[in-house]
Amino acid sequence: MSTPHSLVTGANRGLGLESVRQLLARGDAVVAACRQPGKAGALNALAGDHPGRLHVLPLDVADARSRQAFVAELPLVLGDDGRIDLLLNNAGVLHSGERWGQLEPAVLEDSLRTNATGPFLLTQALAPLLADGGKVAFVSTIMSSLGSRREFRSPSYAASKAALNMLALQAGFALAPRGIAVLALHPGWVQTDMGGAGADVSPHDAVAGLLQQIARARAGEPMQLRDWRGAVLPW
Numbered sequence: 001m002s003t004p005h006s007l008v009t010g011a012n013r014g015l016g017l018e019s020v021r022q023l024l025a026r027g028d029a030v031v032a033a034c035r036q037p038g039k040a041g042a043l044n045a046l047a048g049d050h051p052g053r054l055h056v057l058p059l060d061v062a063d064a065r066s067r068q069a070f071v072a073e074l075p076l077v078l079g080d081d082g083r084i085d086l087l088l089n090n091a092g093v094l095h096s097g098e099r100w101g102q103l104e105p106a107v108l109e110d111s112l113r114t115n116a117t118g119p120f121l122l123t124q125a126l127a128p129l130l131a132d133g134g135k136v137a138f139v140s141t142i143m144s145s146l147g148s149r150r151e152f153r154s155p156s157y158a159a160s161k162a163a164l165n166m167l168a169l170q171a172g173f174a175l176a177p178r179g180i181a182v183l184a185l186h187p188g189w190v191q192t193d194m195g196g197a198g199a200d201v202s203p204h205d206a207v208a209g210l211l212q213q214i215a216r217a218r219a220g221e222p223m224q225l226r227d228w229r230g231a232v233l234p235w
């Protein structure tokens with residue numbers, strides 16, 4: 001059997017970097033996409049430790065031209081018959097400190113581009129390079145859940161991830177005929193730059209849980225918002 005290929009966005013730190021580590025450890029060939037590969041010290045060190053098995057490519061998921069250049073470059077890395085077996089749409093942004101009465105259009109728009117439309121359009125553009133029977137995971141959040149929000153908090157982030165959930169659902173319908181399973185996953189509250197040091201889940205445990213949920217998913221199953229332990233969350 002040929003080596004499975006995984007692609008991770010936002011791979012230079014946090015959950016993305018830990019995903020790259022665990023995917024390499026299980027034997028995948030990995031494409032790690034990040035905005036500034038030249039500054040991605042940890043990723044570049046990993047690439048040195050795994051010659052030929054980790055490729056670091058530039059990608060700003062919110063930028064159409066960057067997505068286009070990335071999609072054009074990918075076949076050079078995958079080789080002629082190479083396909084992506086797992087696309088992990090991990091990159092995301094949380095603009096903190098939003099106050100009612102002072103919400104800014106630029107923050108709402110950047111959140112939607114980075115967290116919702118960017119990952120969806122990237123997935124659409126990558127569809128020809130996805131392996132039939134492969135997996136696409138979108139990293140969402142419990143904060144996207146309309147059924148469980150009870151307070152005014154980070155509305156741009158919450159709304160953009162709620163939009164992501166619907167786009168993930170739509171991508172799932174579109175890709176199901178090819179046997180591609182699509183997931184929307186909440187990683188838990190995780191100790192990263194975004195989650196903060198006080199968060200209750202380590203990046204290692206969160207990613208191990210996410211990869212388990214991805215491994216279990218089957219195309220054509222009704223999509224649900226699940227957390228890293230497999231619990232179903234309200235949409």
Ligand SMILES: NC(=O)c1ccc[n+]([C@@H]2O[C@H](COP(=O)([O-])OP(=O)(O)OC[C@H]3O[C@@H](n4cnc5c(N)ncnc54)[C@H](OP(=O)(O)O)[C@@H]3O)[C@@H](O)[C@H]2O)c1
Nearest residue numbers: 010014015035060061062091092141189190192193194195
């Ligand atoms: N941590 C949590 O508690 C938690 C909870 C629920 C969901 N999540 C989700 O989990 C995912 C990973 O979060 P994290 O905790 O690892 O956050 P993080 O430590 O803040 O890392 C975010 C990553 O996304 C990248 N990114 C941001 N905007 C991007 C863009 N336009 N194009 C490409 N990459 C971009 C960042 O790259 P730069 O280094 O270039 O900025 C960074 O690699 C996100 O989707 C987040 O919403 C996290």
